[in-house]
Amino acid sequence: MLKKLWNSLYAWLDERLGLNDLYKATLDRPEPKGNWWNTLGSASLFLFVLQGLTGIFLTVYYTPSPDHAYDSIQYIMTGVAYGWLIRGIHHWGASLMVMVVFIHMIRVFVTASYKYPRELTWLIGVGLLLLTLGMGFTGYLLPWNQKAYWATTVGTAIAGSVPWLGEFILKALRGGPDLSALTLSRFFSAHIWILPAMLAALIGVHIFLIIKHGESAFPDKED
């Protein structure tokens, strides 16, 4: 009885949403013979979602101001139930994501999967790698401890060494000539709004292209 009700409800939804086609295109598409190295893209996507979720939870208590940033994180670590777990996953997940995305790139390079017709998938992937590094760089400042402060001082100073445009880039990154509340605030904004929005959009295109072209087969002796 319930089964019948569910089937008719599902048929009604499927007719309008195309659920079966969606399932076939995303999860049930034909794959060439592969191995565990082919799972790193999915692993990257999983880590992106995990970082997104834990990041959203962290903003519940974190306060991006020089007066409160450090103390609010101390509070997350010691005063909130499972705060240490949420922040721990976000902290270690960040390093893991950089590693997984990087190894994913190496795999694509080694198997020559970047060739026709997948050049754009590769280029967008390069953008995704850079955005992931940007997430790491901006997120590193947010604890507002000594390590964060000096890492960002050095990192933005390196960006400032560009000929001609250096001073402009440095001031644009820091929100002024020095590291200040403005730096923390704009890094926070970049970390939770600007970069994730760009990442999500590019991930969408990346996945669309993979579904469109299918995954590449490993090259054989002929290639």
Added chain:
Amino acid sequence: MAGSHHISRRDFIKVATASVGGVIGAVLGIPAILYLVDPALKAGGRDAWVPLGPVENFEIGKPTLVTFVRTKINGWEKTSNSYGVFVVRKSENEFLVLSNRCTHLSCRVNWNEEKQEYICPCHDAAFSLEGEVLGGPPPRPLDRYEGETLKVEEGVLSIHFTEG
């Protein structure tokens, strides 16, 4: 294979994926919910005896406003809240202390000498000398300290105050 306990490779993968996914979901989901609602689970309302001053400060029959400040740590931030109470000395040894917080919407009431009423400036609520509602929207009398929650020790009047 009918009747045997073997399951197909496909079904095994389905079950394994669902169970591993379920475990990951639970391990992340349950702490996440507790993390969000944590402030609601914390024991609030520290209590303490707050001295209001020597008894000779209080005139019989006339309410006296006494204010005091309590500091509290919210998360990582220390905040000071000020509170006010009216001390009503009914006789030489009989005291009643009333919170000056209106029971309607928490505005602070003032003693009006002419009318002999506490008047709330927000919605014109009126309370009698002993805190009973005389008019206006309040649902109940002013919060009171008497009996167990009030003491006179070495000539000093104190109330047993619990943070709300």
